[in-house]
Amino acid sequence: MRGGYSIIDEPRPGPFARVVVNPLWPLVATMLAGPLYGWGWALFNGFALGSASRWRELTFVGLGVLATVGALLLLGTLKEAGTLTDGAMPYVRVALKALWLTVAYAIYQRQADSFEIHETYGGTSANGPLGLLLVGLVLPRLLSGIKGVL
Amino acid sequence: MSDPFTHWSEERFWRQLEYGDTQGAIESARTALAAEPDSGQLHSMLALALLAAKRPYAARHEAAIARELEPELPLAHLAFGNALLAARRFNEGLAALEQAVALAPQTSELHEALGAGYLVTRRFEQAHSALQRALEIDPENLDAMVRLGDLAWQQGQRVEAEAWYLRALASAPAHLNALVGQGRVLLERGEVERARDHALWALQQHANDEGALLLLCAVAARRNRVxxxxxxxxxxxxxxxxxxxxxxxxxxxxxxxxxxxxxxxxxxxxxxxxxxxxxxxxxxxxxxxxxxxxxxxxxxxxxxxxxxxx
Incomplete structure (x- = not known):
């Protein structure tokens, strides 16, 4: 039971607190479904949890998006110039994945502290594997289906 | 200290901290702070409890408030220094601990804390001086003896380390950190069973003690290498x-x-x-x-x- 004085690193759960999951699951979603779903879920989770570092997490995602766009533009230019061959593309993909995972891991590390405090004070968490199934498998297929119809 | 954080509850706070009930200690300090938000002492105590709960960011914040409210309070500098050390800001952390010592040069515990800070940063000579000074002021400061054992251990002087641990244990046979230190010596010597006994004995005194749990884990790791x-x-x-x-x-x-x-x-x-x-x-x-x-x-x-x- 928390008293009246508020400590700076404590989460302040919002109206979606019931769907908060362990931040490990959005990290796994980034590995399985890519940054769009993983980062998106991590951000939602951070705000639902009222994570003390939620604005910093948002900054990480912003920087990750900028770095990805920058890398894609650079790769496009190199490919047009003929510097980058098709054979090199699998290696480039690995480098991009490493970048996405770094961002996801940085978010995870910050959010994990808030989640631990959330649990210490009796906060509940939703079913992470079910969320992973929805965000990592169902949602991408649903979106790709909608894209196909449009 | 004034109402509602009576002397009794302050005592309870320190006991909670000693027995590893960090959450209870945080709640005690929080409740008191709700009524007395401008107390540097309470902010320092909350900072120490948060540090024990491995929340260095919040601890640093609370200790900084404490220093601002009561710049002459050694406890505030002690908490701030330890919070900075936990955040790996070593030079600033040591400077804060040195300030705490300067404010209360006759307090053995502060010299011991400074020695522990030097030990963390591997400044062995300074650690030795600070810990010896702690013992000069209070020859019965068992924590300082154990720290001197830790210092010797880190420098590879196993015999001297054991001598310090045994000296502390001779005065207090159930001293937690001395038991853990001696257990570590025994484990390295290959006396796994005795090391385990030391860990279990320490855990009987204090079931949440991190050092004792780590020692027990090290014993388990030695028994099953895979x-x-x-x-x-x-x-x-x-x-x-x-x-x-x-x-x-x-x-x-x-x-x-x-x-x-x-x-x-x-x-x-x-x-x-x-x-x-x-x-x-x-x-x-x-x-x-x-x-x-x-x-x-x-x-x-x-x-x-x-x-x-x-």
């Missing part, structure tokens, strides 16, 4: 902080992917596939390892009979 490997890796990662973990995770991921690609491209698809299987094996080991290892430690923990007063 599962113990996970513990050793985990300890190594923890020592290196988040940066090391991140580098290893990303580095391992890159290495696995690149070696798979390179081997397949170079005409060795079987080797590329073997790397894949190796990765899966590692993933399985890192999944099963902690679970199995914790089961081993839990079996040992079941033997602990906690003291009635605990």
């Amino acid at each position: 599962m113990g490997l996970w513990w050793r890796l985990n300890s190594w990662l923890t020592l290196g902080g988040q940066r090391r973990t991140l580098m290893l995770l990303i580095g391992g991921y890159l290495l696995f992917n690149l070696s798979s690609l390179l081997l397949t491209d170079s005409g060795y698809p079987a080797a590329g596939s073997a790397v894949g299987w190796l990765w899966i094996g590692l993933a399985l080991y890192s999944w099963i390892g902690p679970f199995w290892f914790l089961k081993m430690v839990e079996r040992e923990l079941a033997r602990v009979e906690v003291k009635a007063e605990y």
Whole structure:
């Protein structure tokens, strides 16, 4: 039971607190479904949890998006110039994945502290594997289906 | 201290902290702060409890408030210094601890805390001077004796380390940190059973003591080397902080992917596939390892009979 004085690193759960999951699951979603779903879920989770570092997490995602766009533009230019061959593309993909995972891991590390405090004070968490199934498998297929119809 | 944080509850706070009930200590300080938000002493105490709960960011924040409210309060500088050390801001942390000592030069515990700070930063000569000074002021400061043992241990002087631990144990046979230190000496010497007894004895005094639990884990790791490997890796990662973990995770991921690609491209698809299987094996080991290892430690923990007063 928390008293009246508020400590700076404590989460302040919002109206979606019931769907908060362990931040490990959005990290796994980034590995399985890519940054769009993983980062998106991590951000939602951070705000639902009222994570003390939620604005910093948002900054990480912003920087990750900028770095990805920058890398894609650079790769496009190199490919047009003929510097980058098709054979090199699998290696480039690995480098991009490493970048996405770094961002996801940085978010995870910050959010994990808030989640631990959330649990210490009796906060509940939703079913992470079910969320992973929805965000990592169902949602991408649903979106790709909608894209196909449009 | 004035109402509602009476002398009784302040005493309770320190007892909660001593027995590892960090959450209880945080709540005690929080309740008192709600009524008395401008007390530097209370902010310092909350900072120390937060540090014990491994929340260095909040601890630093609280200690900074305490220093602002009462710049002459040694406890505020002590809490601030320790919070900075926990955040690996070593020079600033030591400066704050030195300030605490300057404000109360006759307090043995502050010299001991400064010595511990120097020890963390591996400034052995300064650590030795500070700890010896702590003992000069209070020859019965057992924590300072144990720290001197830790200092000798870190410098590879095993005999001297053991002498300090035994000296502390002679005065207080149930001294937690001395028991843990001596257990570590015994474990290194290969006396696994006696090391385990020391860990269990320490846990009887204080079931939450981190040092005793770590010693018990080290004993378990020594008994089962395959599962113990996970513990050793985990300890190594923890020592290196988040940066090391991140580098290893990303580095391992890159290495696995690149070696798979390179081997397949170079005409060795079987080797590329073997790397894949190796990765899966590692993933399985890192999944099963902690679970199995914790089961081993839990079996040992079941033997602990906690003291009635605990």
